[in-house]
Amino acid sequence: MSLRHAVLGLLADRSGSGYDLLRTFQSSLANVWPATQSQLYTELNRLADAGLVAVTAEGPRGRKEYAITDAGRTELHHWLLEVEPERQRRSESLLRVFFLDQVTPEQGRTYLEREGRAAAAAHQGMRELAERIDADPDPLAVYGRLALEWGLRFTRMQQEWAQWAAEQITERGPQPQVRPPGH
Amino acid sequence: MSLRHAVLGLLADRSGSGYDLLRTFQSSLANVWPATQSQLYTELNRLADAGLVAVTAEGPRGRKEYAITDAGRTELHHWLLEVEPERQRRSESLLRVFFLDQVTPEQGRTYLEREGRAAAAAHQGMRELAERIDADPDPLAVYGRLALEWGLRFTRMQQEWAQWAAEQITERGPQPQVRPPGH
DNA sequence: TCACGACATGTCAAGGCTGGAATGTTAGGA
DNA sequence: TCCTAACATTCCAGCCTTGACATGTCGTGA
Numbered sequence: 001m002s003l004r005h006a007v008l009g010l011l012a013d014r015s016g017s018g019y020d021l022l023r024t025f026q027s028s029l030a031n032v033w034p035a036t037q038s039q040l041y042t043e044l045n046r047l048a049d050a051g052l053v054a055v056t057a058e059g060p061r062g063r064k065e066y067a068i069t070d071a072g073r074t075e076l077h078h079w080l081l082e083v084e085p086e087r088q089r090r091s092e093s094l095l096r097v098f099f100l101d102q103v104t105p106e107q108g109r110t111y112l113e114r115e116g117r118a119a120a121a122a123h124q125g126m127r128e129l130a131e132r133i134d135a136d137p138d139p140l141a142v143y144g145r146l147a148l149e150w151g152l153r154f155t156r157m158q159q160e161w162a163q164w165a166a167e168q169i170t171e172r173g174p175q176p177q178v179r180p181p182g183h
Numbered sequence: 184m185s186l187r188h189a190v191l192g193l194l195a196d197r198s199g200s201g202y203d204l205l206r207t208f209q210s211s212l213a214n215v216w217p218a219t220q221s222q223l224y225t226e227l228n229r230l231a232d233a234g235l236v237a238v239t240a241e242g243p244r245g246r247k248e249y250a251i252t253d254a255g256r257t258e259l260h261h262w263l264l265e266v267e268p269e270r271q272r273r274s275e276s277l278l279r280v281f282f283l284d285q286v287t288p289e290q291g292r293t294y295l296e297r298e299g300r301a302a303a304a305a306h307q308g309m310r311e312l313a314e315r316i317d318a319d320p321d322p323l324a325v326y327g328r329l330a331l332e333w334g335l336r337f338t339r340m341q342q343e344w345a346q347w348a349a350e351q352i353t354e355r356g357p358q359p360q361v362r363p364p365g366h
Numbered sequence: 367t368c369a370c371g372a373c374a375t376g377t378c379a380a381g382g383c384t385g386g387a388a389t390g391t392t393a394g395g396a
Numbered sequence: 397t398c399c400t401a402a403c404a405t406t407c408c409a410g411c412c413t414t415g416a417c418a419t420g421t422c423g424t425g426a
Contacts, residue, residue, distance in 0.1 A: 002278060009285065012285050013285075017405095018405070019404050019405080032274050036385075038386090039383065039384085041405065060393095061390080062391075063404060073285075077285065080283070081294065089273075090272075092268045095189055097326055097330045098212065098326055098327055099195065099259070099263060101196070101325065101326050102192065102259060102263060108326075142284065143280055143283045143284050143291075144281055146280050147280045147281055150277060150348075157340045164332070165332070168329060201375070202373060202374050221416090222412085222414085224375060225376090243422065244374050244375085245373095245375060369426090370424090371422105371424095372421100372423085373421075373422070375418105376419080376420105378415105379414105379416095380414085381414085383411080383412075384409105384410090386407105387407085388407080389404100389405085389407105390404085390405090392401100392403070394400095394402105395400090396400105
């Protein structure tokens with residue numbers, strides 16, 4: 001759905017080939033909208049068919065440089081400002097929490113502690129990235145920095161929540177929550 | 184992918200028909216793993232084929248009551264404890280933030296303020312739900328309450344971040360970030 | 367008794383995503 | 397000069413998701 005707009009947004013900043021875009025997706029955009037190689041090339045062809053981007057140059061190795069068109073820019077603005085974002089989220093981690101009554105409290109606590117550690121590790125990685133960015137600010141990445149800050153706050157929240165949730169289980173003490181296989 | 188485990192988890196708590204499950208999906212589970220009717224019925228048939236659930240009774244109106252099997256319970260436990268959760272998330276809201284340099288600072292601020300209000304509203308809704316639950320605790324929903332707390336913390340974080348981000352734009356002052364259509 | 371809302375399931379087309387395979391070119395270092 | 401890593405694109409099968417359509421039953425209140 002939004003892959004189309006992600007590509008448009010990238011090409012609005014600067015023109016590039018599918019290969020160029022792919023690297024951007026794998027680095028900065030990977031955390032908010034992952035995309036695979038085949039997805040990207042497919043989408044570029046679709047966008048070109050729709051007239052939202054155009055091939056402006058062909059380079060060696062069959063390289064095609066894409067640029068956004070006026071129609072593409074219009075579509076991008078429309079999406080940014082007038083289309084209500086899809087805020088619904090799917091979270092496999094959280095889905096599991098609903099079913100934690102299927103395992104022992106110890107196992108549940110172990111799961112939450114693992115989630116907490118994963119969040120802490122992600123947070124640490126982002127902190128290092130943030131320090132690098134703040135030390136050498138890239139004026140083009142002002143808004144990327146806002147997104148990164150979101151990530152920092154999110155992972156911190158996640159970590160604190162996991163710790164709190166694990167404590168909840170401990171405090172309530174083991175309850176008869178397990179149904180062994182076989183009814 | 185995980186719809187299968189969501190269904191197993193629900194049936195592990197209590198048996199029920201597709202229709203029963205559908206209502207659970209639309210109420211409590213909707214926030215972490217939305218599913219449509221056709222998806223659900225398809226998945227139930229697949230699970231039955233795989234022997235992870237079984238029809239234990241047939242009622243009026245063609246109602247089929249499904250129950251989890253031992254194999255299903257084993258699979259659920261395996262998934263809960265031994266399969267690394269998919270933590271990567273897609274966020275359309277955040278994707279837009281990356282491209283906010285395509286609009287004027289005023290428009291960017293407006294977008295962030297709208298996001299902040301949406302988060303605040305979601306937070307309020309969850310707070311009311313939490314109050315109702317805490318006033319009349321359902322022992323079966325202990326873990327659901329943990330998930331709800333996650334939602335409360337998430338929406339609060341989201342709201343605070345949006346406010347902070349909007350201020351960032353204000354403080355930096357309008358910068359030459361707009362590229363008008365037509366290069 | 368009869369209409370209607372809730373109960374209940376099934377099917378399908380269209381489209382998107384995943385992961386992999388296939389194919390070939392080019393620049394640069396050993 | 398030759399090899400290799402990086403550059404660069406295309407295609408595809410299989411799967412999941414979405415959204416709609418189709419079909420029918422049962423209980424209850426007017």
